[in-house]
Amino acid sequence: MMALIVEDDDNKREQLLSFLNERYPRLELKESASLIAAVRALKQLKPHLVILDMTLPNYDVVEGESGGGLHPFGGQEFLRQVSRFKIMTSVIVLTQFESFGEPPDAKGLEELDGELRENFPNTYKGAVYYHASIYDWTTALANTIETSVPEILTCR
Numbered sequence: 001m002m003a004l005i006v007e008d009d010d011n012k013r014e015q016l017l018s019f020l021n022e023r024y025p026r027l028e029l030k031e032s033a034s035l036i037a038a039v040r041a042l043k044q045l046k047p048h049l050v051i052l053d054m055t056l057p058n059y060d061v062v063e064g065e066s067g068g069g070l071h072p073f074g075g076q077e078f079l080r081q082v083s084r085f086k087i088m089t090s091v092i093v094l095t096q097f098e099s100f101g102e103p104p105d106a107k108g109l110e111e112l113d114g115e116l117r118e119n120f121p122n123t124y125k126g127a128v129y130y131h132a133s134i135y136d137w138t139t140a141l142a143n144t145i146e147t148s149v150p151e152i153l154t155c156r
Contacts, residue, residue: 007053035078039081049145049152057071091125
C-alpha cells in the first residue's frame with residue numbers, strides 16, 4: 001500500500017514522515033513538494049492515500065526561485081485534478097493554517113472542510129489541524145486515516 005505526502009514545509013514533512021513510518025512501518029511513502037509535482041505523482045503512482053497540504057507552491061522550489069508563488073488553495077486544485085483524472089484515492093488535508101486566501105475570498109478551515117466534503121465526497125476524507133509543538137494532530141490524523149482507509153491497518 002502506498003501513500004503520497006504532498007508538503008512543502010521541511011519540518012512539517014519530516015514530522016509527518018516520522019509519525020507515518022512509526023505507526024505504519026509497511027506503508028510505502030512517496031513525497032511531492034508542489035502542486036504540479038503532486039499531480040504528476042498522482043497520475044503515475046495512483047496512491048491509496050494522499051496526505052495533502054492546502055497551501056502549496058505551484059512548482060517545486062529551487063534555491064533562488066519562488067516556485068511560481070504560493071497557491072492558497074493548491075490542495076483544492078489537487079482534488080479537482082484527482083476528480084478530473086478519475087483516480088480512486090483517499091485524500092486527507094493536513095494544514096497548519098486556520099484560514100486560507102485573502103478577503104473577500106478568505107475561508108476558515110471549517111468552511112473549507114465543508115466545501116471539500118460537498119465537492120469531493122468520494123475522495124476527500126477530512127482535514128486535520130497540524131501544530132508542530134502539539135501532538136494531538138497525530139491522534140486526529142491516525143483516526144482519520146484508519147476510518148477512511150481501514151486496510152491501512154495491514155501496514156502496521
